[in-house]
Structure formats: structure tokens, C-alpha cells
Amino acid sequence: MLDRMTAFFQRMGQMAGRGVGLLIAWLVWPFMAAHGWYRGRHWMVKGPVLALLVLFAGLYGYFLWQTQVWKDFDPNYVDRYRWSERVVPAGQELPAIAPASANATIAAPQTTQASQAPAAKQCQSSAIVDVAADLTDMNVNQNAWISSMLLYRLGLFGMDWDSTPFLDNKASFQRGVNQAVRRTSVELVDTLARMRGTSGINNNLQIARSNLQFDEYSWYFGLSPFGPKTPTPSYYRSAINNLRTFNTELTACGAVFDSRADNLVQFIDRIANDLGGTSAILKERSENFNGGWFDTRADDRFWFAYGQLYGYYGILAAAGADFSQVIRERNLGPLWMETLAQLKSALRIQPAIISNGREDGWIMPTHLAVMGFYILRVRSNLVEVRAVLDR
Template structure:
């Protein structure tokens, strides 16, 4: 009886081995055939093929490296801006430093006094927005417009696969936060409502940030050469810095009124509310666990969006410091920032979209959705207090 059981399992393992051999042979057959064909060619054909092969291997190596290495990724990047050292709200005139007096003989003639140049507090929101763009396209390569990302995996969109798309989704989430902020800078924060025109630098930044995220150097619709997405975003960052330089010279406007802060907070709450709905829809209708190939891009887009808004909201706390103090919102504002930062602690290696009541595969989308809703709830409460 024991011999029969052993013989049965031997046959099972032998069959599995033969099956695995067939699968491996089938997978490697194209490479063996190509190797045989290549070996029978002369040097005139071999050399160009070898050069092309080395080129594509290098191209894919660079692409894989850029998608897997996240340069300067730091959820605590806000600390580098040292917002606590700012003593005035954005746009307010800075006090003129007292002149340094030294013992010197009295001048023989009286000369007219030269007035000190005016200077104003620059905008922390603009600083962070420009910094996030720099992080996306200069410190890292912009993945979504890279040629191999556009080509996909054998023609399949990378977002529909579980491979190499996490960083691209994260970058698009950060970009979404910066885009939304640029709109508010143009429409309300960077102008005195009803009495001033739109700032040209902010208008330029907003226009460049709305550009297609997937544009490469050449496109089919319309057919012809194009300017790639990163070039537009770099131009947007430059325009933002020009605005801040002008604001520091008191030549531009930052309108830090309470109603502008109300609108800004409201728009951010609506923006992440839309992301929450996307997470909920995916979590409720697709329970593929670790095998849901779209769960990762949903998760990392939401993560990137909160990553961007964490810095922007921290900056808004500095730009609207006077309003926050007058409305006694310091505690609530800091709690909102803490809730946003708490969401950035979730960094799973593999994103799972399991059933919320399951015990084998976790539901990372539901967890991220919970944090997104907590942040949105705090923003709604902030808006309610400001609107009283």
C-alpha cells in the first residue's frame, strides 16, 4: 500500500516536471530561434542588431531604475522649509532692520537720507508648490511621459499591470495637488478680488501645469513633434518663483483674507473627496487582494496627493498665520496636519485590495480611504469654524 502511494506521488511530480519543462521550452523558444538565426548572419547584419539590442537593454535598464528609485522621497520634507521661523503672513511688509551705527566724524555737509527698500514676506504656498514640481521633474524623472512608459508592457498600459507604475501614480497625485493650488493662486490668493488683475506669472504657471501628463517628444494625435510634459512643469516652477520674487519686493499681491482661506480649504476638501470616492469604488467592487492590478495606482495616486497637500497645507498655515491666530484655529489646524502626516506612514511593499472583512489579504485601499476621509473631515471642520 505504501509503495502504491509513493508511486502515485512519483507520477504526479514527474508529470509536473514534464509540464514545467514544456512551459519553459515554450517561453525560451523565441530566444533560441533568434539566437540560431543571428548566429547564421554575417557581420553586416550582426553589428547593427547588436547595437540595437544594447541600446534597448540600456533603455529598459534606465527605465526600470527610474521607476524603482525614489530620489529624496521624504514624508517629513516640510521641516526643510522652517515655516516656524516666519513671523508674518504672506504679503505683509517686513520691518526695516535698524541701521548699524558706528562712531564716525560728523559730515561737513548735510546729505539727503536714502529710504530703505521695501520688502514683503514671500508665500510659503508658492515655495512648496515650486519645490514639489522640482521634486517631480528635476530630482526624479517624470515617469508618465517616458517613451517606454507610453509604449506599455507589450502594448498594455502600465497602469493595468502590477509592475513599474507606482512612482508614476505617486507623481501624478503630487501634481494634482499642485495643479489645484495653482488654480486657487490665480483666482483668489494672488490678487485682490475685484480690484486687481490676474498676475501674469501665476497665470503662466497655471497654464503650464494643466498640460498633458503623458506628452513625449513626439505624438500621434496631433501627429508631429511635441514639447514633453516635464518642460512645461519646469516652466511653471520658474513662473512661481518669479511671482515670489516679485512678492518679496512688494510688487505683487497675496490676499491672505479669511474668505480666501475658506475657499482654499474647501477646494482641497473637494479634491481629496473625489479621490476618496475613487478608492471606495475600487475597494467595494474589486476584491482581488494582491492580484488587483489597478489597486496600486489608485493607492499611490492618493498617497501622492496627500504628500503634496501635506506640504501645501503646512505652507498655508504660515501664509495665513494671522487669520489662524485670530480665529483660534491653531490647535485644529495642527491636528489636520498631523492627520495628513499619519496617512503618509502607510507604505506597503505590495498593495492589496482584499475584502474588508477578510483575514488573509489586507485592504490597503480601505485603509488609505479611511485616512483620506479623516483629513477631509478635518478640512470641513476648519471651513465651518472659519465661516462662523
Template sequence: MLDGITAFFQRIGQAVGRGIGLLVAWLIWPFMAAHGWYGRRHWMVKGPILAVLALLIGFYGYFFWQTQIWSGFNPNFVDSYRWSERTTPAGQELPAAASAGGGATAAATNARQCQSSAIVDAVADLTDMNVNQNAWISSMLLYRLGFFGVDWDHTPFLDNKASFQRGVNQAVRRTSSELVDTLGRVRGTSGINSNLQDARGNLQFDEYSWYFGLDPFGFKTPTPAYYRTAIEKLRTFNRDLSACNATFDTRADNLIQFIDRIANDLGGTAAILRDRSENHGGGWFDTRADDRFWFAYGQLYGYYAVLSGAGADFSQVIRERNLGQIWNETLNRFRAALRIQPSIVSNGREDGLIMPSHLAVMGFHTLMVRSNLVEVRSVLDR
């Protein structure tokens, strides 16, 4: 009896071993055949093939490095600005001592200087992180070619950074529109600032453009070049604002509209997270869950910086409306969301033990941030 059981398991082990051997042989056969063919060729043939292989390895090595190394990523980077120490709203004239150094120097120069915009600084620096401190992944050639023809966003590999960058860019684009339409002008009495207008136009450019395209066919300017131009235009606007040659309107109704736009944007993202969480569960095997998660994360990352800057730019409004506590609570809610950084994004059950639902968690934090913003808006509107 015991011998029969032992023989049975031995046969199973042998069958498994043969199966694994066949699988390995099937996998390595193309490489062995290519190696044999390559070994019989002349160096006139071997040389170009070797060069192409080296080029491919170099391209993919660079692509892998760029997708895995997140330079400048720091959810607490806004702390370095020390915006809480600002006492003058954006666009308003600074006291002589603060603007020119005080004493005899101030009297000698007699130059007006105004407070620059923290929002504009945040937008410029977020874009700088996306395209200067890092490669813009979405327009890289290998990202556009996909994984053996499959869009990288439909795979679980090497697309998290691209989704994060696009999330940050979503916040940047929305903010640039508000800068042009309301914040960077006195409504009804001043024209649109040309630097902000140019920055918005460049930031709205296609996120996937490479040096060459098929629709339309021909050579193109790649996406990062447009975004770098936008950075220059934003910094030029802030220099003009510091010299009192530009406008930044810090009225309460402008802040209300700005918060409305951000709340609506986050509401749309929360709906996307909810839909994916409820209708496409797959635990660790949902290949689109990481895209949704890191896009939302990048959007919150960007809006955290922008609203931290808004707290400095609209400091007078916040003081007059006694918004300090709820404003700080809103920023704390952003910080709580940005502490969620799973190694592998899972889209499982909300009560799952092994495969939790990170999308549900991120959706909850996104809605809580939106709820705080709605409360801020209601206080401002009283």
C-alpha cells in the same frame, strides 16, 4: 501496498517533471531558435541587431532605474522650511530689521521688503521634485508604449511612481488655480498676476506629452518642459512679492474658499478609493489598486506641503480665529496618512489577515483629513 503507493507518487513526480521540462523548453525555444539564426548571419547583419538590442537594454535599464528610485521623496520635507517661525503673513511688509538686517544697513537701504508666499514655495518645490529631481515617468517613451502594448497602469509593474507624481501634480494644479483666481489678487480690484497665470497654464498641460505625438500628428514640447517653465514663473512671482511688487490676499474668506476646494478634491479621491475597494477586490492581484493608492498618497503628500505653507501665509487669520490646535491636528492627520507605505498594495477584505485592504485604510485617512478641513472651514465661517 506500500510499494503501490510509492510507485503512484513516483509517477506523479515524473509527470510533473515532464510538464516542467516541456514548459521550460517552450519558453526557451524562441531564444534558442533566434540564437541559431543569429549565429549563421554575417557581421553586416549581426552588428545592427546587436546595436538595437544594446539600445533596448539601455532604454529599459534607464526606465527601470527611474521608476524605482524616488529622489527627494520625504514626507517630512516641510520641516526644513521652518515655516512655524514666520510671524508675518504672506504679502505683508516685513519689519525693517528683518528685511534689511537692522541698524545702519536698514536705514541706508530704506528698501521695502514683503513676506514671500510659503504656498508658492511649496508648489514650486513639489513640481521641481517631479521633473528636475526625478524623470517625469508618465511622458517617458517606454511608459507611453506600455508593457507589450498594455498600458502600464493596467499592470502591477513599474507604475507606482508615475501614479504618485500625478497625485502630487493634482494638488499642484488645484493650488495654482486658486493662486490665480483668489490668493494672488485682491478680488474685484486687481488684475490677474501674469506669472501665476502662466504657471497655471503650464501646469494644466497634458501629463503624457512626449517629443512626438499622433493626435495631433507632429513634434511636440514634452510635458516636463512646461512644468519647468511653471517653476520659473512661480519663483518669479515670489521674488516680486518679496519686493512688494505683487499681491497676496490673506483674507479669511480666501482661506475658506481654498480649504473648500481642497476638501472637495480629496472627497473625490476618497470616492474613487471606496469604489475600487468595494467593487474590485483582488488582494495582491488587483493590478489597479496600486495606481489608486499611490495617486491618493501623492495627492496627500502635495496637499500636506501646501497646507503647511498656508499655515504660514495665513498665520494672522489662524491666530485671530484660534485655529492653532485644529490646524495642527489636521497636519498631524496628513502625517499619519503618509506613514502608510506598503511594499505591495493589497485590495483585499477590510478584515483580511493575509491580504488586507490598503485602499480602505488610505480612504479612511483621506476622509479623516477632509473631515478636519471641513471643521476648519466651519470655524472660519462663524
């Protein structure tokens, strides 16, 4: 009996060894055949082929580096801003600077007429606009915009990178962040930067919104339509400039930011609806594709949702500064801080490998369901904030 079991395992080992050997031979054969062909060619053929191989090696090395190194990624990035030091909501005039002391006046009685002129008034800039510009800057200036890179467009042997478990996490994260910024840019144009919806649309915000809505996958050349194109990052960089220009205008009291309660209600509604759509996507994938670690689309779903929460964490924290008077008057402080705490907790989930296991499974975790849970918690808090504002 023992001999038969030993012989069985020996045969299994031999079969596994032959299988591995055949797999390696199948993988190596094209390179060996290419090497044989290359060795017998003239140098006039070898030179261009070698240059082409070096070019592709460089492109793939750069692509690999850009997809794996996440510059300026910091789930606690909100702490960099010092919004607690703001004294007035966005768009309102800042207190005048205190005049010089009497002693200074006595020491310098000879003042010019220009120095006695009143200082130009200044208004509070928008924290929401600052965050939208900074998040876009992180996507396209601090990092390469992965979704429009040539090798990302070409895919893995023609297969979309999102359909593989490789090199697509950063691209999905960037698109999630961009989704939050896009939604915010629409609300800035339609409601937040207009006086009760009757004033004219700010031109800089209008251009920024149009640029941020641009296709996320455009490279320098395209097939539909055929011909050269302006790549996606160029549009997003223009949007950054327009957002910052708007804040410069707002600081000089030359633009409008209407920090009323009903505007905050509508803004929260839009964010809650956006998160609800992402929750539905996670639910559909989690329920219908329980592939565990072998679900090749689970990672891009997860990192898109993560990027969206990453963006909304900063935007909602900024909204707390821009609408500080409304939040204070409605006693929303604790509930608002709880919403931000839920967002911050969600950003702590950073698994090395995304698994889409069954919810009642015990071997493979279900990261999509966990992320969906946090999204629903945040959305529930936003609905409660809205209810308080409506009272």
C-alpha cells in the same frame, strides 16, 4: 493506502515539473530561435541588430533605474522649511531692519546721501508658492517624469503599465503630487493672488497654471496630432520658473497675496472636494475589485492617493504660514496641527506590495480601504476648519 498516496503525490510532482519545463521552454524558445537566426547572418546584419539590442538594453536599464529610485522622497519634508520663524503672513510688509547703533554713527559721521536713503520695503513671500515649485522640481528635475518616458508610453508588450503590477508606482505617485499642485495653481490665480477678486490676474501665475495643466503623457513625438511635440517636463519646468518669479515679485511688494479668511475657506473647500473625489475612486476599486495581491490596478490607485496627500501635506503646512494671522485670530492652531498630523500619519503607510483584499478578509490586507480611511479623516478635519472659519 500509503502506497497510493505516495504514487499520487509523485504524479502531481511530475505533472508540476512538466508544466514548469513547458513554461520555461515557451519563454526561452523565442530567444533560442533568434540566436539561431542571428548566428547564421552576415556581419553587416549582425552589427545593426546588435547595436539595436544594446540600445534597447540601455533604455530599459535607464527606465528601470528611474522607476525604482525615488530621489528627494521624504514624508517629513515639511520639517526642512522654517516657517515658524515667519513673523507676518504672506503678502504683508516685513518689519523694517533696525537702524545702526549710535556708536556706529559717531565712528563714521561722513555718510553719503545714498547710504542715508531709506531701504526698499520688502514683503513676505508665499510659502504655498514655494512648496508648489519645490514639489514640481522634485517631480521633473530631481527625478525623471515617468509618465511621458518613451518606454512607459510603449507599455509592457503594448499593455499599459498601469494595468500591470510592475514599474508604475512612481508614475502614479508623481501624478498624485501633480494633482495637488494643479489644484493649488488654480486657486492661486483665481483667489489667493488677487485683491478680493477685483485686481488683475498675475501673469506669472497664469502662465504657471496653464503649464501645469498640460497633458501628463506627452513625449517628443506624438500620433494625435502627428508630429513633434514639446514633452511634458518642459512645461512643468517653465511653471517652476514662473512660480519662483511670482515670489520674487511678491518679496519686492510688486505682487499681491490676499491672506483673508474667506480666501482660506475657499482654498480649503477646493482641497476637501479634491480629496473627496480620490476617496470615491478608492471606494469604487476597493468594493468592486477584491483581488487581494492580484489586483493589478490597486497599486496605481494607492500611490496616486499617497502622492496627493504628500503634496497637500506640504501645501497645507505652507498655508498655515501664509494665513498665520487668520489661524491665530480664529484660535485654529490645535485643529490645524491635528490636520497636519493626520496627513503625516497617512504618509507612514508604505507597503512593499499593495493588496486590495476584502474589508472583512483575514489573509490579504486592504490597503486601499486604509488609505481611504486616512483621506476621509483629513477631509473631516478640513470641513471642521471651514466650520470654525465660518462662525
